[in-house]
Amino acid sequence: MNAELDFFGRRVSMAQRSRRRAMIVLIYSILAVLVIAACANSRLSSMVSNLGTYVIWAAIFACRLFLGGNATGGLVKPFNSKGQKDWEAPPSLLSLKLRVYQPISGLGAEYLNDERELQQRDRAHYWAYQILGVSIVVPWIILSLGRHKLGLLGHAVANQIASGMLLASLALFLTLPQAILLWTEPDMEPDPDFN
Amino acid sequence: MQGNQTTQAVGESGLFNRIGVLRAERGVSRQELADALGVNYQTIGFLERGDYGPSLKLAFQISAFFGLPVEAIFSTEPLRPLSEQIYGVKANHDNPEQSQ
Numbered sequence: 152m153n154a155e156l157d158f159f160g161r162r163v164s165m166a167q168r169s170r171r172r173a174m175i176v177l178i179y180s181i182l183a184v185l186v187i188a189a190c191a192n193s194r195l196s197s198m199v200s201n202l203g204t205y206v207i208w209a210a211i212f213a214c215r216l217f218l219g220g221n222a223t224g225g226l227v228k229p230f231n232s233k234g235q236k237d238w239e240a241p242p243s244l245l246s247l248k249l250r251v252y253q254p255i256s257g258l259g260a261e262y263l264n265d266e267r268e269l270q271q272r273d274r275a276h277y278w279a280y281q282i283l284g285v286s287i288v289v290p291w292i293i294l295s296l297g298r299h300k301l302g303l304l305g306h307a308v309a310n311q312i313a314s315g316m317l318l319a320s321l322a323l324f325l326t327l328p329q330a331i332l333l334w335t336e337p338d339m340e341p342d343p344d345f346n
Numbered sequence: 347m348q349g350n351q352t353t354q355a356v357g358e359s360g361l362f363n364r365i366g367v368l369r370a371e372r373g374v375s376r377q378e379l380a381d382a383l384g385v386n387y388q389t390i391g392f393l394e395r396g397d398y399g400p401s402l403k404l405a406f407q408i409s410a411f412f413g414l415p416v417e418a419i420f421s422t423e424p425l426r427p428l429s430e431q432i433y434g435v436k437a438n439h440d441n442p443e444q445s446q
Binding site for chain 1: 389399
């Protein structure tokens with residue numbers, strides 16, 4: 152895990168756990184607002200699909216820019232421990248002058264996880280798997296009870312909740328292991344190469 | 347005996363170690379040690395605090411780096427200060443009758 156964030160060319164220290172936690176809370180708040188907005192507009196089917204797409208893209212961008220885990224951007228190193236291959240040509244997003252990707256030559260050691268980080272990664276995925284399972288099963292039980300046993304929920308409301316569940320689960324699937332890692336890692340010593 | 351033992355943080359790993367002492371003694375920074383071992387410099391901090399128990403491979407790498415046996419660096423029991431241990435052994439070696 153990196154102690155600082157490369158954010159549009161600026162290096163921001165995230166060595167303190169409180170900062171990382173604040174960032175995670177902010178990211179999930181934004182995602183939650185998007186999910187709720189998508190559900191609230193479910194009467195318009197096109198809006199659902201559009202806002203749903205925004206939720207997924209927001210989660211992907213959160214990973215690329217802040218959380219990491221899937222590419223060289225963000226705080227968490229790539230989970231596959233392979234870094235990124237050389238770019239033959241700059242990716243399309245770079246042409247927009249956005250420093251979303253950090254092109255690297257070869258497989259830099261700074262992108263590889265050591266044995267402790269691999270252990271933490273596995274533990275974070277275990278907990279993410281548990282939480283994701285609960286996040287799917289519990290609302291499903293509530294929905295089943297509400298629709299069939301209690302008769303409390305109409306089909307429209309049930310569909311709204313189901314859409315929200317699906318979107319939230321997808322966002323969690325993309326972001327949760329990284330978020331758990333960043334949330335649980337204690338205060339880090341600043342990177343000696345920083346400054 | 348307990349009074350002679352150093353008060354070291356055992357951490358989550360349940361292992362006591364002398365990495366911090368050896369590193370300070372030899373003037374090696376965490377980054378230099380991390381580079382030599384091929385790990386993140388944060389991991390050295392976790393090792394020193396006893397919050398992470400290294401694999402056998404990493405333990406042997408650390409022991410090779412410091413040129414000491416593994417048991418001189420890691421222990422499941424609290425480690426005595428190196429000076430006390432070395433001079434204690436030397437005193438016993440110089441005067442074997444004392445040790446008996």
